[in-house]
Amino acid sequence: QQQVKQSPQSLIVQKGGISIINCAYENTAFDYFPWYQQFPGKGPALLIAIRPDVSEKKEGRFTISFNKSAKQFSLHIMDSQPGDSATYFCAASKGSNYQLIWGAGTKLIIKP
């Protein structure tokens, strides 16, 4: 019940295309769903986050779609650019719990 399952493990997208990464969770008590971006040799950094009271959140080219009934959330990167090439992690957390539960990560490569 604590797991967050992330797919795909790796993804190659042409420049200008849409990158989509999916995550699924089991624990309905989770109330915070962030996405982190990690470049080689760096620590992960928060990209965008959503709470379950909204179905979508958009920040620039990055959008989180949230489906509470299906217990799934996804990251969409519009107009993908080579600079978006990185590893992306989804995570989930419950307000009173100090731990973030992490997906396994998706290595995204944007081909020029």
Next chain:
Amino acid sequence: NAGVTQTPKFQVLKTGQSMTLQCAQDMNHNSMYWYRQDPGMGLRLIYYSASEGTTDKGEVPNGYNVSRLNKREFSLRLESAAPSQTSVYFCASRAYLGGANTEAFFGQGTRLTVV
């Protein structure tokens, strides 16, 4: 602001040697975490400290110990290093605002090789 600072950045140990990874944050965060990152396995929590004076085991605590020295500093110790502990180690910190989830800030990582 420096954020989360980890030292060292790189380390090579021989099997059986001990070492301590240092982590300090200057954001006045309550919670601090140690993760290890291995290819294809994402981030796995080793230990965390919800607040100064408390520490708890995470998913993979065996072979490690931690100390929350004060609010700023959280160290990770390997008492007798093993090749299975070859990994990239990340320290992170996070504010705790009465139950509200907040952003986790990560250090740059320590790349540890045990030979």
